[in-house]
Amino acid sequence: PSGSGKSTLLDSLAGRLGRNVVLTGQVLLNGRKRRLDYGVVAYVTQENMFLSTLTVRETVAYSAQLRVPGAEVKAVVEGSLEEMGLSECADRAIGNWHLRGISGGEKKRLAIALEVLTRPPLLFLDEPTSGLDSAAAFFVALTLRQMAREGQTVVASIHQPSSEVFTLFDDLCLLSGGETVYFGNSRMATEFFAQAGFRCPSRRNPSDHFLRCINSDFDNVNATLRGSLQLRNQDVGPSSDPLMNMSTSEIKGMLVDRYKVSEYAAMVRQRIQEIIKMELPVVEPHKGRGPGWWKQLSTLTRRSFVNMSRDIGYYWLRIVVYILVSLTVGTIFYDVGTSYTAILARASCGGFISGFMTFMSIGGFPSFIEELQVFYHERLNGHYGVAVYILSNYLSSFPFLSAVCICTGAITYHMVKFRSGFVHFAYFTVSLFASISAIESLMMIVASLVPNFLMGIITGAGIIGIMMMTAGFFRLLPDLPKPVWRYPISYISYGSWALQGNYKNDMIGLVFDPLIPGEPKLTGEYIVERLYGISLKRSKWWDLGAIFLLIISYRLIFFLVLKFKERASPLFRKLYASATLYRLKRRPSFMGNKKSFASSRQQPLHPMALQEGLSSPLK
Secondary structure, X not given: OOOOOHHHHHXXXXXXXXXXXXXXXXXXXXXXXXXXXXXXXXXXOOOOOOOOXXXXXXXXXXXXXXXXXXXXXXXXXHHHHXXXXXXXXXXXEOOOXXXXXXXXXXXXXXXXXXXXXXXXXXXXXXXXXXXXOHHHHHHHHHHHHHHHHOOOEEEEEOOOOOHHHHOOOOEEEEEEOOEEEEEEEHHHHHHHHXXXXXXXXXXXXXXXXXXXXXXXXXXXXXXXXXXXXXXXXXXXXXXXXXXXXXXXXXXXXXXXXXXXXXXXXXXXXXXXXXXXXXXXOOOOOOOOOOOOHHHHHHHHHXXXXXXXXXXXXXXXXXXXXXXXXXXXXXXXXXXXXXXXXXXXXXXXXXXXXXXXXXXXXXXXXXXXXXXXXXXXXXXXXXXXXXXXXXXXXXXXXXXXXXXXXXXXXXXXXXXXXXXXXXXXXXXXXXXXXXXXXXXXXXXXXXXXXXXXXHHHHHHHHHHHXXXXXXXXXXXXXXXXXXXXXXXXXXXXXXXXXXXXXXXXXXXXOOEEOOOOOOOOOEEHHHHHHHHOOOOOOOOHHHHHHHHHHHHHHHXXXXXXXXXXXXHHHHHHHHHHHHHHHHHHHOOOOOOOOOOOOOOOOOOOOOEOHHHOOOOXXXX
């Protein structure tokens, strides 16, 4: 039943427990303790992690290109599509808010197809039939059974399977509240329940009968029915059905106690000891030369580029908005000129472009999150490294960012009539490109640190707001409070370098009218240095180089964050588990109460008796 600990058990077996769950005991594979490396185990979780704009065939093909030698890719892709019954929908998009996609059953089969491309010896699946109709669920279960017949070890958690699906199981482990109710041959489960006094009616689905015995939700149903009968003054006498006369907690307790001393438990113990004593081969990943680093880079870059080109909200909508805003800026500051009032107008226009127009890049945050979730899933399964992902993400976005900046630069620069000359226009466009790239790099860091895109947008907006405030437009750089805001915030802000460079690019070499007619004209150098407080000791190219240096720094920080989370999570989990166990052992009731609950979703933190000695579910 729900909350029994199915997902937690699979997470512990696959080595993917969360930080809030304590694992004791050990996991043995063929009687040996070893790490479940990539190529040995695959894990299909409940959540489907796809790039929604890709077709089914493209999704499988790109995944195969990342893991399978080039000569085998086509055959592996077509074979997987055929095996999982995806040939008919192979050329349809997976689907998102603006693309009609495949069904839930097809998505689940696609998730399985991706994980079995390399034929790992051990396959875990967390509720692969959830949300599917009976036909789709039966097809998935039948496919998994066929994989098991071909030599793969398939371990799946199933919630309330149909009778047709239940007959496909070889072995069955029934869990309730973190305790083992039954573990053994699936066909002997009904016999065990009958011996315990809870015989399954001949026309009832065995899985429904098992859940009726151990699911505590039925207590609420029975209480409601009895209360309804009492209100109608109807007799509520004892029932001939033992399930109606006992609570599920009592039934479960009887089943758990009876199973521990049953012949079925003895058979399992004996089988486990036989496996431990047997000289079984060490399970190794399939050998063979996989794709190299450059192949992975090109594949990820192409995949990301295709996804970006089809996702309306990633760049296309932003390009349209940028063009509209550019036309607005161009008409408001049209032919700004070199009058005295143009000094402030040019500064305002430059500040808006360097700050607010680049701020719109935060609109792509939901797409950042989607790509990052796919990366987490694939990285956990060992498909590729962190560095190749970060570089491919930047390379795939390069054409779109270039299009945004060229369109924006061409419209704004020529309508406002900034300083003429191709070099000055090119600098303006490249500076805008660098600023937007810096923001996207920052947003990737934020996306890797926050749990969802809403918090990411709020956090990202706050960070960009701080950088805009310290850029030198709202308050001159020399006037910023030196602790924190001037040093170091303004120096690590892309906005301050972009604004300084754009002021130099536009104003140096120009001459402006004075406030009072007849007085000497004001040079651009004087305005930049005296009015805006910007040092002329550095050229504008230095400022542009500083932005690119920040981009590299932001991407490097992004790399370090991902690697730190990857490396530090096991350490933090171990420390957290040790501290939790220490606190629990100091409780007076700890030694006397062995009962535990495997589901962290419904129960507080605890030592998991379910996983205590995973070599035997009976301990």
